[in-house]
Amino acid sequence: MKIALLTNLVAPYRRAAFSLLAARAQSDGGTCHVICTDLRETQHIWPTKAEPFSCRHLPAIRVPLGENRRLSFNIGMTRALNRTTPNALVLSGFGPAMWRAQRWAKRRYIPTVLYFDGWHGSDAAYDNIVRRFLRQTMLKQANGFIAAGTRGKHWFEGFGIPANQITIAPIPTSFIPPQTALSDFAHRPFDLLWCGRTTTAKGFDTFLHTARMLKARKAVAKVAIVGALNISKVTQKVAECGLSDITDIHPLLPPDQLPDLLTRAKLCLFPSHNDAYGVGVIEAISCGAVVLASDAVGCAPDVLVPSQILSPHSPADWATASQALLENPRTWDQIRRTQSARITNNTADHHASSIWQAALAAQTRSQGAP
Numbered sequence: 001m002k003i004a005l006l007t008n009l010v011a012p013y014r015r016a017a018f019s020l021l022a023a024r025a026q027s028d029g030g031t032c033h034v035i036c037t038d039l040r041e042t043q044h045i046w047p048t049k050a051e052p053f054s055c056r057h058l059p060a061i062r063v064p065l066g067e068n069r070r071l072s073f074n075i076g077m078t079r080a081l082n083r084t085t086p087n088a089l090v091l092s093g094f095g096p097a098m099w100r101a102q103r104w105a106k107r108r109y110i111p112t113v114l115y116f117d118g119w120h121g122s123d124a125a126y127d128n129i130v131r132r133f134l135r136q137t138m139l140k141q142a143n144g145f146i147a148a149g150t151r152g153k154h155w156f157e158g159f160g161i162p163a164n165q166i167t168i169a170p171i172p173t174s175f176i177p178p179q180t181a182l183s184d185f186a187h188r189p190f191d192l193l194w195c196g197r198t199t200t201a202k203g204f205d206t207f208l209h210t211a212r213m214l215k216a217r218k219a220v221a222k223v224a225i226v227g228a229l230n231i232s233k234v235t236q237k238v239a240e241c242g243l244s245d246i247t248d249i250h251p252l253l254p255p256d257q258l259p260d261l262l263t264r265a266k267l268c269l270f271p272s273h274n275d276a277y278g279v280g281v282i283e284a285i286s287c288g289a290v291v292l293a294s295d296a297v298g299c300a301p302d303v304l305v306p307s308q309i310l311s312p313h314s315p316a317d318w319a320t321a322s323q324a325l326l327e328n329p330r331t332w333d334q335i336r337r338t339q340s341a342r343i344t345n346n347t348a349d350h351h352a353s354s355i356w357q358a359a360l361a362a363q364t365r366s367q368g369a370p
Contacts, residue, residue, distance in 0.1 A: 012174035016348035022053035111366035119151030144362030169354035182288030193265035203271030262287035
């Protein structure tokens with residue numbers, strides 16, 4: 001099998017999986033080439049590393065779209081695809097480059113697999129007439145489909161894709177989870193921890209209001225914020241909520257520094273208004289924290305029970321749910337174990353294997369098509 005994988009960039013939570021995928025292809029006598037439409041993503045400080053697999057970044061004209069999003073018009077994609085000579089093409093997302101690549105593959109009778117991390121909630125947030133056209137065209141022509149979770153699977157099914165053509169590949173963590181015994185409730189100094197970009201879209205205001213209510217109830221003694229995009233602005237907001245005396249504020253940190261803080265947290269809150277998957281949820285759980293997430297976080301139904309999934313518009317509900325956990329260590333420990341058991345497939349090995357199987361199945365389907 002010779003696989004070409006077109007994506008925006010290799011995020012840290014993909015790197016190990018793509019390495020394993022490349023090794024699998026090589027052991028099978030094939031190849032795996034990753035082609036990226038971008039060099040980096042704004043509002044992240046992912047370290048630049050030499051990839052342990054074949055990876056090519058395409059030059060482009062890039063148009064910022066706000067926060068961490070931008071549109072790329074790439075140059076040299078056809079030349080890059082011709083060099084890889086794949087017999088299966090995996091496309092991550094529905095951008096213009098992916099649409100063009102699928103047209104290239106169709107002319108050469110090469111099967112394509114669509115690889116989507118989102119679901120109908122995240123899709124609606126970025127809906128526009130161009131994306132709608134590209135998406136519908138690509139769905140009709142694809143031979144296989146990869147979803148990050150059950151919500152993504154249902155999204156594909158909503159377009160008439162048969163369930164047996166959809167592979168679920170949960171997203172791994174961006175770091176190697178701690179291999180030693182995790183601290184218990186009593187040895188986690190942060191009652192509440194925020195980990196992510198401090199934006200309205202991510203629900204940062206809801207987090208602050210929740211923390212303020214919990215402090216008033218004397219339910220929290222220490223809070224941490226990791227991911228401050230602007231330290232001075234975040235410090236001011238924290239002060240306005242009366243939380244300065246109990247809050248540690250950290251900037252955006254590279255992935256390998258996150259476990260040190262996540263393993264010290266009792267609760268991590270993700271009150272996002274829009275989150276395609278929610279890798280932060282998986283990472284917090286992998287470090288032994290208990291998570292509450294909003295109903296707009298893609299992975300929430302796969303990892304959490306309904307009582308742990310809340311509206312991002314109701315800080316009072318977040319405060320009540322958090323207080324109940326902080327006042328009952330035994331319940332906290334039971335939930336921690338349950339959440340941990342539900343992320344066992346969020347590994348690089350499972351992710352790589354899922355992509356491989358989806359590509360093989362797509363190839364088989366294309367060979368049997370009229």
